[in-house]
Amino acid sequence: MVRERLGVAVVGAGYWGPNLVRNFATAPDWSLRAVCDLDLARARALAHRWPDVHATHDLDEVLRRSDVDAVAVATPARTHGDLVARVLAAGKHVLVEKPLADSLATGRAMVADAEARGLVLMTDHTYCYTPAVLRIRDLLAEGALGDVLYVDAVRINLGLVQPDVDVIWDLAPHDLAILDFVLPGGLRPTGVAAFGADPLGAGKACIGYLAMPLPGGASAHVHVNWLSPTKIRRMVIGGSRRTLVWDDLNPTQRLSVYDRGVDLAQQGADADDRRRAGVSYRLGDTWAPALAEHEPLGLVVAELAAAIREGRPPRTDGHDGLRVLAVLEQARTALAGDGAATRPAAPPQDVPVRELVANGGRS
Amino acid sequence: MVRERLGVAVVGAGYWGPNLVRNFATAPDWSLRAVCDLDLARARALAHRWPDVHATHDLDEVLRRSDVDAVAVATPARTHGDLVARVLAAGKHVLVEKPLADSLATGRAMVADAEARGLVLMTDHTYCYTPAVLRIRDLLAEGALGDVLYVDAVRINLGLVQPDVDVIWDLAPHDLAILDFVLPGGLRPTGVAAFGADPLGAGKACIGYLAMPLPGGASAHVHVNWLSPTKIRRMVIGGSRRTLVWDDLNPTQRLSVYDRGVDLAQQGADADDRRRAGVSYRLGDTWAPALAEHEPLGLVVAELAAAIREGRPPRTDGHDGLRVLAVLEQARTALAGDGAATRPAAPPQDVPVRELVANGGRS
Amino acid sequence: MVRERLGVAVVGAGYWGPNLVRNFATAPDWSLRAVCDLDLARARALAHRWPDVHATHDLDEVLRRSDVDAVAVATPARTHGDLVARVLAAGKHVLVEKPLADSLATGRAMVADAEARGLVLMTDHTYCYTPAVLRIRDLLAEGALGDVLYVDAVRINLGLVQPDVDVIWDLAPHDLAILDFVLPGGLRPTGVAAFGADPLGAGKACIGYLAMPLPGGASAHVHVNWLSPTKIRRMVIGGSRRTLVWDDLNPTQRLSVYDRGVDLAQQGADADDRRRAGVSYRLGDTWAPALAEHEPLGLVVAELAAAIREGRPPRTDGHDGLRVLAVLEQARTALAGDGAATRPAAPPQDVPVRELVANGGRS
Amino acid sequence: MVRERLGVAVVGAGYWGPNLVRNFATAPDWSLRAVCDLDLARARALAHRWPDVHATHDLDEVLRRSDVDAVAVATPARTHGDLVARVLAAGKHVLVEKPLADSLATGRAMVADAEARGLVLMTDHTYCYTPAVLRIRDLLAEGALGDVLYVDAVRINLGLVQPDVDVIWDLAPHDLAILDFVLPGGLRPTGVAAFGADPLGAGKACIGYLAMPLPGGASAHVHVNWLSPTKIRRMVIGGSRRTLVWDDLNPTQRLSVYDRGVDLAQQGADADDRRRAGVSYRLGDTWAPALAEHEPLGLVVAELAAAIREGRPPRTDGHDGLRVLAVLEQARTALAGDGAATRPAAPPQDVPVRELVANGGRS
DSSP states (O other): OTTOOEEEEEEOOSSSHHHHHHHHHHOTTEEEEEEEOSSHHHHHHHHTTSTTOEEESOHHHHHHOTTOOEEEEOSOGGGHHHHHHHHHHTTOEEEEESSSOSSHHHHHHHHHHHHHHTOOEEEEOGGGGSHHHHHHHHHHHTTTTOSEEEEEEEEEEEOOOOSSSOHHHHHHHHHHHHHHHHSTTOOOOSOBEEEEEOTTOOSSOSEEEEEEEOGGGOEEEEEEESEEEEEEEEEEEEESSOEEEEETTOTTOSEEEEEEEEEEOOOSSSHHHHHHSOEEEEEEEEEEOOOOOOOHHHHHHHHHHHHHHHTSOOSSBHHHHHHHHHHHHHHHHHHTTSTTOOOOBOOOSOSOOOOOGGGTOOO | OTTSOEEEEEEOOSSSHHHHHHHHHHOTTEEEEEEEOSSHHHHHHHHTTSTTOEEESOHHHHHHOTTOOEEEEOSOGGGHHHHHHHHHHTTOEEEEESSSOSSHHHHHHHHHHHHHHTOOEEEEOGGGGSHHHHHHHHHHHTTTTOSEEEEEEEEEEEOOOOSSSOHHHHHHHHHHHHHHHHSTTOOOOSOBEEEEEOTTOOSSOSEEEEEEEOGGGOEEEEEEESEEEEEEEEEEEEESSOEEEEETTOTTOSEEEEEEEEEEOOOSSSHHHHHHSOEEEEEEEEEEOOOOOOOHHHHHHHHHHHHHHHTSOOSSBHHHHHHHHHHHHHHHHHHTTSTTOOOOBOOOSOSOOOOOGGGTOOO | OTTOOEEEEEEOOSSSHHHHHHHHHHOTTEEEEEEEOSSHHHHHHHHTTSTTOEEESOHHHHHHOTTOOEEEEOSOGGGHHHHHHHHHHTTOEEEEESSSOSSHHHHHHHHHHHHHHTOOEEEEOGGGGSHHHHHHHHHHHTTTTOSEEEEEEEEEEEOOOOSSSOHHHHHHHHHHHHHHHHSTTOOOOSOBEEEEEOTTOOSSOSEEEEEEEOGGGOEEEEEEESEEEEEEEEEEEEESSOEEEEETTOTTOSEEEEEEEEEEOOOSSSHHHHHHSOEEEEEEEEEEOOOOOOOHHHHHHHHHHHHHHHTSOOSSBHHHHHHHHHHHHHHHHHHTTSTTOOOOBOOOSOSOOOOOGGGTOOO | OTTSOEEEEEEOOSSSHHHHHHHHHHOTTEEEEEEEOSSHHHHHHHHTTSTTOEEESOHHHHHHOTTOOEEEEOSOGGGHHHHHHHHHHTTOEEEEESSSOSSHHHHHHHHHHHHHHTOOEEEEOGGGGSHHHHHHHHHHHTTTTOSEEEEEEEEEEEOOOOSSSOHHHHHHHHHHHHHHHHSTTOOOOSOBEEEEEOTTOOSSOSEEEEEEEOGGGOEEEEEEESEEEEEEEEEEEEESSOEEEEETTOTTOSEEEEEEEEEEOOOSSSHHHHHHSOEEEEEEEEEEOOOOOOOHHHHHHHHHHHHHHHTSOOSSBHHHHHHHHHHHHHHHHHHTTSTTOOOOBOOOSOSOOOOOGGGTOOO
């Protein structure tokens, strides 16, 4: 009988684990079987509300259970490689917290392993399942903005200084995953420049800026910051027809689409003509689409179940995770050697790009 | 008799000229004598409200007048070098629009010329005379923020694509001049990284990002953009004690000082100790100082008169203009060769830094 | 020759006079002939920028001039009755500051006088000529909001305590004139309740609330306040189809039209059925129409010229002014006898209502 | 042993019940014993997460339990009278949802009953336990605002049209309870004027305005609205020294204290002198106190336990509930007879006022 519930275990009872537990425990597709954490007390505290859920500190015990079909890994990034290898070796599907891994090489090994075994590896890019991001993706796909000219993302607040990763690896994955998800063809920067600052002497960047030229003259910029006393989560996507502003902290108008912009008169075909030609300004209306409210993690766990049942890659699979890791690695390279300098880094050649939507791509 | 009015002429009747004319015409220190523009009709249209003001297209005629003590130059940056040379050669003091010149070399020549002749050369960094910037400078000077850790400036809107300069040379001089004015010791980046984008094919960058490491581990970042459908003018100055946010478009609360931030416990003396030590968060009150309203250009023309009368450099003199030019030149170098790439550029060695406030500096 | 300029004089060089002077002086339809104020120095200070404009303290001298076709009266409300009578007796058209008079009776006499003499009497309801209000009127006329259900207007700030009028007579005329202008059929409350407060002991209300039932179950509420440390200028017009919010202090989105609201299912014809039936919620998109920028007073002086030339009433004529006065009088009646109490006051029977737009009304 | 947990049952599993259940279930002072709802399925759905909590539709069964010390009543207001009578008759303490009852008479009977039996009757005025309201109360008590001059409260959003109560009885209790809590001496209006509108024909007011003169020339105004497409929760408390603005939807600056206002020069003792005297304006700084975050309902259940253990009235007891009911009744009287008119209604004589803080009152 196809519609039987799938069994799942959650590994890691820290910051994100409770959200996974709550969503798996209440989802129609899933039976939550176990919560696993090296700190058994923490696993128990998380599991005790759900009488049928087992708490343990022993992953092998979890992996031996035949009623566990998938494992969600919500532990620090540096542990993902080993944990996922064990999960896959046990024949279980896996959902992995962002970032997929702490290096591109490790991420590649994980993805190759899952593919070799025919198991689903899903990256938990939760933001991609929010009503706002789903709508942005649709607007871009249907051409409402025209061609993308630039993206400017800001994600700053008074944040927890992480023990093992800098602010770029901590916060930028959100914006990179979103860009990969909404840009037709995915995130394919032709280079990455990075600037990081550690003014407190914390031993890692607490402020970061990424600049990425995109194909066709477009570009993307991401600003992340743990030291800002005010909180901003704002992404601007400037298009040739319209510009979208996503202000995630404005619940009554998260998305605004501005029919406002600069037009270059394009009488001639070549660049010189365009440069000589005048510019004009559009000052049109603004439109704020209504967004239904739903919890994005509910869609994540539903998508994982559907991918397993249908034997297909999930919407945010390992390759999406790799494209995010590729940019993070380039940023690390750009920053290396001089803690506060900036050098451009070329993209790796072997991370597959997302196929173009126009080609009837996978998403 | 000392308090006699000084005579002034305004050259350039374009965007900024009318503001200069209005302020000189109504200032108690000044008698506006002439308005000069190559387009005589434009000069006349601007002068006709002031019965005693002569309109002309002939600068030499203006420079021959003995009742003209100073000339304000509000023409495109590429003309500043020649015009200022003629003004100084005629023995007149000069007020120059920002940016001081279209190259550092030209700017240096202008400053050297004025100093050799003992004439006042003032850069019209108008923002430095606003109530908000004057207050920020005081707050930094008195230590209310502690040491500066980072600066993040955003100046974006739907702007006029300029015929001769890119967005960095058009808009960033405002933020650079402000930084030079408020930072104790002035703006002294140890490098400049720049990223520019021209997604419309306008022939020049319409989006620009500057990242500047500052001495002592601090850094500054400036984002300028002509293509944004929404307008933002915001500068954050993060300090070791408090953080200031200047939102110039919020008239009821332009300045907010947040007693909120991250503290590294500093039990040990060396960096490793600091890194191992924990961090803590301050979540204190916010304070928004009241600001008196005044027109900053009124202070500019008053300061020019005072500097001439007292034989001293004005608050924003040629050296301030040169420090701004030095950063713009470094950004140009960083961008050169690859329209959308980024390379760090070292600062020129011979632009004098502002003396430290602690040394009883000139301001 | 028809397109000859008309001559005008401005009486009153106080708060609003300078705006009238500037607009008449630069309008293509008008030649500004004179500025008149009991305080001759103030008249001169205002006139001196315009070489051809005569300054005087003698209204009779102005009224004797044959090159003056119209007079704009910008003096305190209590003087309007006498001044307008003199202007009309001299055969001149007249533009009168809001409120039209300090009592309904005086206003009626003014309007009757102008009509008897065949002269134009225009009320300077400047707000009715702003891009926002013109657009609101169009949206209501074309049915974009459906039937008006309620209006809620707030106009509060730290304001000048006026020597002769309370806050209701000072600020509410703006909102009442706007309502009269935008509501199809004009402002026709079936009663007026008022609440005023004078917590400082200033001798007059500094805080005021007006509540007005409108025909068909709708209602309007106006809140005015001189004591608020923050400034709000906001009007909500709730309609059966959509709701409009006008936030005059948000320049990037002054008007927002929300397709969001409560629907009563209306299966049955009578009220009981409706009450038993359920309600549902619409959560549709928001739309912010672009507004061209223009100075409304420029349209006011152009409309005055057009009305004089075409021998027709202007868009905001004396009857509009009377409908505003009628509400102010009702509010005064409601407040009388008990400084802080509230009683409903019925409307006067003889102030003509605006004809319905559906009847091909005058506007 | 005093610190044993108290037993509690929650009656009503609708909108508010789940919040009570969650807080009682996790509070150190309480053992949640039962959830009771006429709809047994709803009671079970709410109880099933807590293995030891009994679900039932039979209140008598709950009241017979000796391990239940208190009952929380979260049912529609019209049922409070009967339910609370049964709870008290069973010797249990009681926490009652706002409004305390659907009439002042019923509320009085409840309070008298509890006092006769020596049982605690607490009104669940949850807002009074929020960090913002607690801080406002402190600021007023310590004189930071000076004397209260006016209060203006707005609580509007797209709200559920309630089946049994109008918008005034639904939403205004929040603001009235807050005012009663923060005003030194409690809420003691000398009259209540009300204006209600039912533009949808829902059979009850969906828009309401209350105006209340307060002793000493102050006044309070409350605006509630179920039909607003935008959400506003804002209270302004104007004082003789400073003015406080509470914007509950601005998490980064909920409270702002403005040292900005109008001063009447007070050279003379009598009113005429004051009126002749000039006014001046203070334009001082703004200050936004930091607020700790906590869940207010956690404090409510802790306060209930403390009151029971210490044999004292809780912070928000039945008399607070009665003062709120008194205003609601006056508003109902004011609105009666004419659905959209307004008449002042005098306060009942026998609702005890809160003793003044200066007298060492109970709070």
